[in-house]
Amino acid sequence: MDERQIRHILLLSGGKDSTALAIYMRDHHPEIEMEYVFCDTHKELNETYEYLSRIEAYLGKSITRLSSGLGERGFDHHLRLRRGYLPSPAQRWCTQKLKIEPFEDYIKDDQVCLYVGIRADEHREGYISTKPNITAVYPFKDDGITKSDVLRILDDAGIGLPSYYAWRTRSGCYFCFFQRRIEWVGLMENHPTLFAEAKRYEKPEEGFTWTQSESLNDLGRPERIEQIKREEAVRKMQAAKRRRPKTLAQAFTGDFDDDDEHACLICQL
């Protein structure tokens, strides 16, 4: 195959690692004609769109937005087809329908080199697509780039972290079921309307809730919020004892263990 026929694509999630990879590839491999792609579920946070604009400004190149979030391709449509059965870590139909399929439609049968931002200090494998015409490459793994390097790359570029990192450490839909309870509290405090929207999707009487064994209604009770915050403070203290921050950015964000080896790579990198 002629090298020139291969498309080079970097999927941005709106998170720190894929963003840092975009910067890294542009700076270290300017000869690669990279396409930047974002699969928009239309259930993202506004902060994500704002971050994408910042990335575009830095790269001087536009990001192709694959829209999967409206009409027959949208989350609400697929949820209706599943009679309200919410996605979960065991049933990730949202990733398949809202992220992977639009991406596969976009590349068709073209030969694609897909750049994935898994770092050298992670142990995630991660499913992106099984199409044989896609070859995934892992520049951060190959080049020994770790989390502190990623933070430095973002800092040096003047892009920094997405602003939602103040209360949540993952990109993706506002109602993502991978959120920890403290992040649901963050959603409630920072985006009460979106929290209310997420609540409307639940049917606790039928067992359809975003988090296991607890509805958002229960999670949002003042005494429960206090308890979640207390537990989070203890968790952070224990984590800090185990691992001293290596950089100022880590110390500032308290961002020690945001990685979730089970989360979807296409949504959360």
Ligand code: SF4
């Ligand atoms: S971010 Fe979460 S809810 Fe949204 S598509 Fe990905 S896994 Fe599903």
